[in-house]
Amino acid sequence: MSQSAPSTGPRRAPTMADVAQRAGVSHQTVSRVLSNHPNVRDTTRADVLRAIEELGYRRNSSARALVTRRTLTLGVVACNPTLFGPASMLFGLEEAARDEGFMVSAVTLRRYSAKALSEAIDHLSDWGVEGIVVIVPHRAAVAALADLRLPFPVVTVEGGHSLPIPGVSVDQDLGARLVTGHLLGAGHRTVWHVAGPSDWLEAEARVRGWRSTLEDAGVEVPPPLVGDWTPLSGYRAGQELAGRVAASGARRRSPDVTAVFVANDQMALGVLRAFREAGLSVPGQVAIAGFDDIPEAEFFAPPLTTVRQDFAAVGQASIRLLLSRLEASGMPNDERVVIEPRLIVRSSSTPA
Amino acid sequence: MSQSAPSTGPRRAPTMADVAQRAGVSHQTVSRVLSNHPNVRDTTRADVLRAIEELGYRRNSSARALVTRRTLTLGVVACNPTLFGPASMLFGLEEAARDEGFMVSAVTLRRYSAKALSEAIDHLSDWGVEGIVVIVPHRAAVAALADLRLPFPVVTVEGGHSLPIPGVSVDQDLGARLVTGHLLGAGHRTVWHVAGPSDWLEAEARVRGWRSTLEDAGVEVPPPLVGDWTPLSGYRAGQELAGRVAASGARRRSPDVTAVFVANDQMALGVLRAFREAGLSVPGQVAIAGFDDIPEAEFFAPPLTTVRQDFAAVGQASIRLLLSRLEASGMPNDERVVIEPRLIVRSSSTPA
DNA sequence: GACGTTATTGTTAGCGTTCACAGATATCGG
């Protein structure tokens, strides 16, 4: 008769009632202790805390969320989270959220597509997030976002300011002006540009800043080359540019290549390699500048002049914005935070 | 008489009962439709789905979690999530988890400390995760983990295999052997090493692999230098090594520096810069190899020989392991997954 | 046409909290 005694089966986590019983109070008192309600006698509080300790009790978050209608969870959708920028934002954002008592759940997108984005948001939504931060700086993505009617607030990061969605962004335009101005100031006749993919808002803004700086200075605007943020694409663009330098003695239909502003540091690395292979000296024959200030940039050959973005600040600002939306959900919907980037001059742009 | 009519106040999200009423069925039937129960008449199912659509109904995850005792959420604790490696793992892991129907919530640590780790785990625990993946490759961290008695399964990544905690890791030892062997095979008398921080398990394993390869080959083992994974620390180590090269003609108490295995690519970048500044040619006078194969490595000056780790595979494996723990929580607790790294030879180690 | 099956639907009872309120106990001035 192998009588399966109830024994010490996989006993379930203790509940508030268990704690209450052990402490000789009602479950409500336990709840009060846990939520720091003032009207609990000190001795009672101590009893309860001891019982909690002894039982290893932890409040059940689902039950709590059910009744309070708060999950204290925020969602993030991010696009290329292995890149330095997005990763840094994610990090800063998570830290800020945690400080405010929120948990963050992330969904990452391998590549942007309207479908992927909306699935990501659905996924987050299914888990009951109270709001989300979208770090998907595609023009199309932001447009798609505006169409969705979501039951919770959304904040974009680098989402541009053309739509009535609150957002945080670095002033890319300014950053591009800083670099371009710096290069012009060093005496170059004009500045070439290797841009990011044209459907990225950041790429577009950097092109804009670059172009308008040149126009304001009244110098010729060379045709921008286009990459995809990867070192390889920068390398290809670099080969193209190196070819122009070589040919410049012969037929010169476009201005000499003596300065290049590359839209991010990774591509700038590719450009550097291409130039090196072509026997061009940097900054001797051509000055180069990048954008982002990844930790490696300072150690490139030569160290790269670039624009530093305070990604951590972006993450924090986005959380602040999201939380303010959460609290005042009826308020105007177009708050914007713009963070100023900073030019970091290194030797890739300054003739020794 | 400003009679505050109930009007269209901030009306709450529709509930299952609302859907049921609208579709003319019981809430249980709605539940059945939502969970794809087979025994629902097609017409009924259609009615329910239409009602769901019209009301924009979404199942309340908290209520669901409360009754099913499943939050379908996993936690991750990661340490330096802006670095390429950790970020890649996080990404791969999140994707794998999502494919399995789980959400992942992350907590990031600025720097490891026993306190920070246990707080991070508490935080996750408070939100009801069903299990966690810990990507904190510190010796002390893993030890601390083993002490914690947690009510849910834990899987480590790069946590070493000295403790009875299931984990996934790349075979760092093998990776180090591959590089070191490669350099010896190229004819170098010995191989110097710039190691990572000594309290990192990965750093330790790489030292081990490096050292044993040299010992097996019967060559002298130079004293390893130590960095902290950053390019700057690599730069400093590089200066030190460059000094030795210069002095090697004079007093030679340690073997010539003709080959260096640097414990990660970022530090290798710093070493490259130091050598460049010292006028040393790579690979002409000194061959260099790194570890990680970050996307930039191929475009370093010169392109860097390194060891590629399949971070995505690590992420996926860790999720698989965690889920298997979840299902069979009574089973043995020491499953291990080891992923083999791959040597990537580039010109930093191959004399042209 | 009665009966056993099976497909389909409804009813009831929790899951573990918090909230609103009621009850109990202490404190205090007159």
Place this chain on the structure above:
DNA sequence: CCGATATCTGTGAACGCTAACAATAACGTC
């Protein structure tokens, strides 16, 4: 020592869902 007020504690009812069971309808068989 009484009633009033403040402090503390308990009771019952949600929250929105799923699990278990009960009930009904549909279908074929003999």
